[in-house]
Amino acid sequence: MYKLIIVSLLITVLLPGNTHAQNKPEVSFRSPLDTTLYLSAPFGSLRDNHFHSGMDIRTFEKEGLPVYAVADGFVSRIKVSPFGYGKALYINHPNGYTSVYAHLQNYYGEIAEYIKSYQYQIKSFAFDNFPGSNTLRVQKGQLIGYTGNTGGSTGPHLHFEIRNTKTEEPMNPLLFDITAIDSLPPFIKRVVFYDVSQNRPVIVFNKSISLQNTLNTDSGYLLIDTLHIDASKIGVGIEAYDYLVNTTKEYSLYSAKIEIKNTPIFSFQMNKFSFSDTKYINAHIDFETYKTQNYRISKCFLDDGNKGKIYPINKNKGLFTIDSTTYTPIKLSVSDFYNNVFTLFAIVKSTGKTIQPETPCSTSSFYPQKENVIQTNNFKLTIPPDALYDTLVPCLQYELPPIKGAISNLYQIHNNHTPLHKAISISIRYNNSLYTDKVLLASVSKTNKLIPAGGAYKDGWVTLHTSNFGTYTIIMDTVAPKVKILQLTKDSTIKDTLKMQIEISDNESGIDAYNVYLNNKWLLTEYDAKNNLLTYYFDNNTLYDNKQELHIIVEDKKGNKTDVKANIKFLRTFP
Secondary structure, rough: HHHHHHHHHHHOOOOOOOOOOOOOOOOOOOOOOOEOOOOOOOOEEEEOOOOOOOOEEEOOOOOOOOOOOOOOEEEEEEEEOOOOOOOEEEEOOOEEEEEEEEEEEEEEEHHHHHHHHHHHHHHEEEOEEEEOOOOEEEOOOOOEEEEOOOOOOOOOEEEEEEEEOOOEEEEOOOHHOOOOOOOOEEEEEEEEEOOOOOOOOOEEEEEOOHHEEEEOOOOOOEEEOOEEEEEOOOEEEEEEEEEEEEEEOOOOEEEEEEEEEEOOEEEEEOOEEEOOOOOHHHHHHHHHHHHHHHHOOOOOOOOOOOOOOOOOOOOOOEEEEOOOOOEEEEEEEEEEOOEEEEEEEEEEEEEEOOOOOOOOOOOEEEEEEEEOOOEEEEEEEOOOOOOOOOEEOEEEEEEOOOOOOOOOEEEOOOOOOOOOOOEEEEEEEEEOOOOOOOOEEEEEOOHHHHHEEEEEEEEEEEEEEEEOOEEEEEEEEOOOEEEEOOOOOOOOOEOOOEEEEEEEEOOOOOOOEEEEEEOOEEEEEEEEEOOOOOEEEEEOOOOOOEEEEEEEEEEEEEOEEEEEEEEEEEEOOOO
């Protein structure tokens, strides 16, 4: 019987397959770089709390590659930040699209002059500015800056985006004839089956895929063994990579599709999404598995609370039924943008068994569509509507004994591997009139490490707005930031002829503000938050050999301030 099923399935898989449909806009752009493009992360890659809204272009560990405007237009936004996109530039084009260039090392020409003048005007490195349509005009192919590693970047590259100017929706840049090298297909590393008949999807089958246990056909790979599933109503998930360059791989698929008995029931495709929907990634993936096992499964079915719009095929939310008397053929196809496809075929059958339902933590439930509020004498929790992706039976514990460093009892609010779409409000009573401006909440790790989370005191409560469940307590921050002048010799001389660097750090509430002065003159210092560095690049300000007063003021988010004055001298005069 099983051999007949194999033959029948092979006949099915040899039928012509469908490639993904691309509705390309009738608009094209030039490349932002004058090099062959290799990607380290395509559009729509799976990231923490968001889909990747652009494509990351490899610069092979180098900074300083020239970046060019992809079309005529005007600079509509300039944002400089120690975090996120770092030094970023936005250009509006008359064709209705906006191009975005992020993690730049520096800007160029008139744009750079405008930015520096504005920073000195507002006396701040970080800013978010929206120039008018006639302020900074650019032409296609004009040099606008250089690739870098600023902001939250973890290595030199160019993050590049195309957005719909009107809706601000990020679009897949490859739709606009910007070509990247990609000749390798994705690969399905793991197939997971969920029992969806319980309060939440529960994994009942988890299989790693090896080509050694498949039969290679002209249409794809067939798993040799039947998969026996302890459930009847099921959904499927896949762990899949897209191989980009050689062994470089990324949790990224342009499209995926599941077919049951040759009928498509579910698909997703990464052409565009809205920023308001990007956090639905936490429903798109198996969030609990990611948090507990550190790999990402893309679910090929929809949770009730997943309102994302990347699913062109959605029959019965991607769920289907199997039984113990019938062999059910499944076809899973994953593709990159250039239609490099990996297809996996499997035969599944129910064992007729079901797993035992989980024992609930409590008899109460939180519901996605309503506000959920819990309050005791010392604790308040508010979950707004649409913060949950599904009905939740919460695990809550109050008044747990404090640990070292905590100044209140601990409160367990479910667990940190259940996702939230919106921020919730957590409040813990603080019965003390002292240091009310210094208290904040901290989450507690499994090893009882206190991780500052933020929040502020008001009317007897310390309140935090957070997108993470977990265990929380009150801590106090009375320690000022640390400041250290680097490159300083014993005789107070700075010998670097290009820059001066200052290390600043704060282990509690975090850095909030900083200012650096030389002889009472404000200096434009760039803040690299990931490396705890302030850098001042010597410019046209004349610096003399004689001693000068350097004044550094750094303040954290609880008002603790470090004020450092040092008499220093420079090795030479800078032009």
